[in-house]
Amino acid sequence: MELLKRKIMSDGVVLSDQVLKVDAFLNHQIDPLLMQQIGHEFAKRFAGQGISKIVTIEASGIAPAVMAGLELGVPVIFARKYQSLTLKDDLYTSTVFSFTKQTESTLAISSKHLNAQDHVLLIDDFLANGHAARALIDLIGQAGASIAGIGVVIEKSFQRGRAELDEQGYRVESLARIQSLSGGQVSFLD
Amino acid sequence: MELLKRKIMSDGVVLSDQVLKVDAFLNHQIDPLLMQQIGHEFAKRFAGQGISKIVTIEASGIAPAVMAGLELGVPVIFARKYQSLTLKDDLYTSTVFSFTKQTESTLAISSKHLNAQDHVLLIDDFLANGHAARALIDLIGQAGASIAGIGVVIEKSFQRGRAELDEQGYRVESLARIQSLSGGQVSFLD
Numbered sequence: 001m002e003l004l005k006r007k008i009m010s011d012g013v014v015l016s017d018q019v020l021k022v023d024a025f026l027n028h029q030i031d032p033l034l035m036q037q038i039g040h041e042f043a044k045r046f047a048g049q050g051i052s053k054i055v056t057i058e059a060s061g062i063a064p065a066v067m068a069g070l071e072l073g074v075p076v077i078f079a080r081k082y083q084s085l086t087l088k089d090d091l092y093t094s095t096v097f098s099f100t101k102q103t104e105s106t107l108a109i110s111s112k113h114l115n116a117q118d119h120v121l122l123i124d125d126f127l128a129n130g131h132a133a134r135a136l137i138d139l140i141g142q143a144g145a146s147i148a149g150i151g152v153v154i155e156k157s158f159q160r161g162r163a164e165l166d167e168q169g170y171r172v173e174s175l176a177r178i179q180s181l182s183g184g185q186v187s188f189l190d
Numbered sequence: 191m192e193l194l195k196r197k198i199m200s201d202g203v204v205l206s207d208q209v210l211k212v213d214a215f216l217n218h219q220i221d222p223l224l225m226q227q228i229g230h231e232f233a234k235r236f237a238g239q240g241i242s243k244i245v246t247i248e249a250s251g252i253a254p255a256v257m258a259g260l261e262l263g264v265p266v267i268f269a270r271k272y273q274s275l276t277l278k279d280d281l282y283t284s285t286v287f288s289f290t291k292q293t294e295s296t297l298a299i300s301s302k303h304l305n306a307q308d309h310v311l312l313i314d315d316f317l318a319n320g321h322a323a324r325a326l327i328d329l330i331g332q333a334g335a336s337i338a339g340i341g342v343v344i345e346k347s348f349q350r351g352r353a354e355l356d357e358q359g360y361r362v363e364s365l366a367r368i369q370s371l372s373g374g375q376v377s378f379l380d
Binding site for chain 2: 077
């Protein structure tokens with residue numbers, strides 16, 4: 001997605017070989033028009049797949065997911081992140097480790113909102129090591145729902161998440177694929 | 191806003207005299223079309239006010255804020271919530287106590303994204319005791335920015351937040367004002 005790549009080049013900040021900061025338009029400050037265009041692009045790529053629901057994670061996944069949900073005409077569920085959680089019967093839960101924060105947290109979705117009839121599009125802001133995606137896939141599996149695919153705003157293709165999801169047979173659509181952040185420079189894969 | 195009131199009546203769950211659960215369309219599962227209509231309503235009420243930025247809080251404020259930002263043509267910043275935070279020079283921070291969770295957390299906004307030239311619309315999903323709104327007002331004050339008004343999706347008018355903000359002279363626009371949740375019933379103020 002050219003517009004997104006241009007935004008990454010103009011407003012993204014390379015903090016290290018591993019870390020790209022996009023808090024100017026995606027992770028802290030949000031550019032609503034860009035989110036609308038991202039939602040449109042996800043909707044186009046996953047049109048006609050019988051998607052009944054979008055699942056994402058708080059907080060940065062919400063804006064692109066809601067814009068995609070608006071275009072696809074389906075509800076969006078955001079998994080909540082808890083540092084500690086008293087387990088309840090009415091929740092699907094899965095643990096996830098964040099490399100960025102070096103902490104483990106629990107993701108949870110209410111069982112009331114997801115069931116075996118659902119065909120789900122996963123959306124997240126970043127795909128790096130794939131831990132968050134794996135936890136979401138686990139939650140959706142607990143509901144017995146099926147997965148239409150995974151929509152990612154920014155993929156760090158040099159980390160292992162994308163390759164693993166490909167191997168597992170998931171359809172992954174990443175709007176910007178970053179090959180490298182070496183030398184303070186963003187290089188895209190295509 | 192009639193559509194929102196109807197949604198509260200049909201999909202909201204009164205858990206107690208104090209607590210209305212709206213996780214079917216706002217706080218966990220999100221109805222994107224309703225969010226678009228909410229964004230439209232906020233944009234209409236605050237049109238022509240010279241708003242340069244919308245500020246909200248993760249996670250449930252993001253969807254209505256981004257839809258309003260899309261219509262007003264301005265960026266959205268979501269304050270991040272931290273259980274613990276190492277203070278840094280480039281952050282405005284304010285502490286907030288959550289009655290629902292009975293925990294204190296720190297809200298933070300990067301100083302890079304908000305400055306004295308900004309005229310800010312605050313948006314949040316709920317207004318109850320007003321603690322979150324007060325913390326956001328504090329953050330915006332630290333930036334030296336001015337406040338155009340406060341847009342609230344659901345106001346619990348029987349709690350003190352609204353009255354306090356009125357007394358302080360802020361313009362508050364709440365799309366649904368709840369007078370009472372007594373006896374398991376939602377009563378609206380108007």
